[in-house]
Amino acid sequence: MSLEKHPDxxxxxxxxxxxxxxxxxxxxVPLIVTAYYNExxxxxxxxxxxxxxxxxxxELLFKGEIELQVxxxxxxxxxxxxxxxxxxxLPFMYYGMGFLDSFFEAMSGWTTTGxxxxxxxxxxxxxxxxxxxxxxxLGGVGVIVLMLVILAGTGSAASKLYQAExxxxxx
Numbered sequence: 001m002s003l004e005k006h007p008d009x010x011x012x013x014x015x016x017x018x019x020x021x022x023x024x025x026x027x028x029v030p031l032i033v034t035a036y037y038n039e040x041x042x043x044x045x046x047x048x049x050x051x052x053x054x055x056x057x058x059e060l061l062f063k064g065e066i067e068l069q070v071x072x073x074x075x076x077x078x079x080x081x082x083x084x085x086x087x088x089x090l091p092f093m094y095y096g097m098g099f100l101d102s103f104f105e106a107m108s109g110w111t112t113t114g115x116x117x118x119x120x121x122x123x124x125x126x127x128x129x130x131x132x133x134x135x136x137x138l139g140g141v142g143v144i145v146l147m148l149v150i151l152a153g154t155g156s157a158a159s160k161l162y163q164a165e166x167x168x169x170x171x
Contacts (some may be wrong), residue, residue, distance in 0.1 A: 008071070008072065010062060010066070010070060012075050014058065014059065014064075015066065015068055015073070015076045016079060016080065016083070017054075017055045017058035017059045017062070018054075018055065018059075019055070020051040020055030020083075021051065021059075023051045023057035023087065024048050024052030024053075024055065025048075025052065027044065027048035027051070028048050028085075030091075030127060030130055032049055033126070033127055034127035037125070037126045039126065039127045040042045040125075042094060043090045043091035043093075043094035043095075044154060047091065048121070049085065050097050051087060055128075071165075072114060080128055081111060084110050085103055085106040085108075085110055086106075088104065088105075088106030088107075088110060088135055089102035090102075090105045091127070091131050092105050092106065092128065095124065095125065097117065099156045101117040104117050104166065109131075109132055109135030109141070111138040112136055112143060114136070123165045127140065141151075
């Protein structure tokens with residue numbers, strides 16, 4: 001399947017590349033915490049390195065300017081939650097949770113749902129506790145950014161209110 005025949009798919013894949021790189025770079029923070037507490041580095045190295053390599057590979061394979069439309073952004077956002085949750089599940093799986101429980105735990109964190117599959121949270125290593133909290137924090141920030149992007153569309157009421165107040169000064 002050639003992506004030249006499917007330009008929408010190409011735009012979605014290209015938009016995911018930067019998201020992967022950002023997730024990988026942000027995953028360095030729990031890696032530092034894990035090293036500080038002298039706990040297993042392997043799962044956190046994986047969730048840092050895999051998305052960075054994947055993002056860079058996509059960038060190299062699919063060079064060029066893209067015109068991101070709302071339909072592309074919506075699909076990329078949905079795929080981001082799925083892929084970030086799959087990556088975010090790795091540390092939980094490393095510490096003995098099954099894939100579904102780990103995926104649910106990570107999805108709960110990224111979407112800031114707050115539900116947990118961990119029966120005894122306090123018994124988990126500090127790196128896992130930090131990872132859960134960090135995913136929830138990033139998920140909360142992500143939801144806010146997503147809403148701002150949606151509300152700031154050029155035709156939206158929020159955008160018109162902003163333009164009325166700020167005149168030509170845009171932040």
